[in-house]
Amino acid sequence: xxxxxxxxxxxxxxxxxxxxxxxxxMIPYKKATVYITGIMEFLAAIGLFIKKTVKITTYLLILxxxxxxxxxxxGSLKQVDLGGMDAGAPFLFFRIPLQVLFMVWIYYFGxxxxxxxxxxxxLHNHMSDKRTEIxxxxxxxxxGRIKSNFSINNxxxx
Numbered sequence: 001x002x003x004x005x006x007x008x009x010x011x012x013x014x015x016x017x018x019x020x021x022x023x024x025x026m027i028p029y030k031k032a033t034v035y036i037t038g039i040m041e042f043l044a045a046i047g048l049f050i051k052k053t054v055k056i057t058t059y060l061l062i063l064x065x066x067x068x069x070x071x072x073x074x075g076s077l078k079q080v081d082l083g084g085m086d087a088g089a090p091f092l093f094f095r096i097p098l099q100v101l102f103m104v105w106i107y108y109f110g111x112x113x114x115x116x117x118x119x120x121x122x123l124h125n126h127m128s129d130k131r132t133e134i135x136x137x138x139x140x141x142x143x144g145r146i147k148s149n150f151s152i153n154n155x156x157x158x
Contacts, residue, residue: 001061001106005045011082012038018082022075040064048110058110062103069099 012019012034019034027033044064047057075085076092084091 001102001109002045002048005041005048009038009041009045012041015082018075018080021078021080022071022082022085024070024074037064037068054110055114058106058114061106061110065099065103065106069096072096072099 016031016034020030023030023033041064044057044061047053047060050057072085072095073092075082076087076089076095079086079088084094
């Protein structure tokens, strides 16, 4: 995902005029908006590699993909000569599911897998704490006392 974000971010600077055509008419400062969203994509690509920022980056990317969906629809309806949008409205049958796939992919690997990883780490830490408690019992000789009491109580007179 990060690699794709870098390439799409580059398009904001290399294909700026086409990106401007995709924006709704009501958006002011279209060129600046294209540059800012390109920078946002670069930052998101970096954020996916930093463990502390993965989760927030993931949430922001899902929001970002929802917010740029209208631009992709407008680009297809205007048949902007960029990334297949020149095929017109039929391209949306590909583009919209692709956008949803990106959001599911980001959610799964950025939020769900990170939560699973956090849960696994917490369980591992909990188990380590329990092992420490047991070994501490041994340090005070309690396990030895339990063993000796057990063997005396169960000793055979023979």
